[in-house]
Amino acid sequence: MPELPEVETVRRGLAPVMEGAEVTGLDCRRPDLRFPLPERFAERVTGRRIVSLARRAKYLLADLDDGAVLIMHLGMSGSFRIALPAAPGADTTGADTTGADTTGADGETPGAFQYERSKNAAHDHVVFTLSNGATVTYNDPRRFGFMVMTERAGLADHPMMRGIGLEPLGNALTGAAIAALFQDRRTSLKAALMDQRLIAGLGNIYVCEALWRARLSPMRAAGTIVTKTGRPRAEAERLADAIRDVLGEAIEAGGSSLRDYVNADGELGYFQHRFAVYDREGEPCLRLECAGVIERAVQSNRSTFFCPVCQR
DNA sequence: ATAGAGACCTGTGTGC
């Protein structure tokens, strides 16, 4: 499920609750995620204070106060849910054993969609109990996600961090940067943008959306948006702008909720209502004065959605 | 070195 905007949304939801808190308990209910949970995971984390919660590509990185780092990935279907401690005076009617429901103790998101349906607690694999009374539960039906531990000192050289490409938010992603990465590549733009070693954090949805915004065909060879001398063509500049724009807008919208994605506060993202091409096969292209109809193709075993008329 | 297919696992939607 989660691409960069969803992971960043999760991070922003978790950070206020987790940063500065001590882990007072760790319940590993199901250790066989994509990779087995670390040896002695509970002992290594319990009693530690979470110094910061950061993101790199689609990874969440929790810095602990003993120099360890918890690397977490949501895979396709992972999510975190926060359960805040019951407010004084509030009655605790419901079952609180699952910790799956976020009580809207913060009445400060009135416009947000509250996600009432509780997740299947059978897929609650890891539960953090924090010194501030909050509970943070990791739920992942498909178990493609994982949690592993390493040391802060060697983090950059960790196999999961080494080789990760450019962060697409901020100023680093320019037409020139894309030109340098894509020069001479004969693979498709779709595959190049999906390659986490080049640009980090894009996934199937936002690659499709960015290519539509840049009016570039997903099938076009990546190297063709670069001049022979390695300068960015106008297409490379358009692509850089499109990526930054679509990711920024998606983060602003709280990510995209397909199926069961919710942020850590149990709220749905709403960027899915702004998809121009993703999952819109057979529907009209949204570009004014384009008469195209969105098509679906398969590239590298993944669905690609695009407008064959205005994306060249 | 690089690109595509398959694998991992569960849930959901569709069509017969």
Added chain:
DNA sequence: TGCACACAGGTCTCTA
């Protein structure tokens, strides 16, 4: 209603 099948936000591994 039941069943089979396709497909899903990721990425690692194997094969050409």
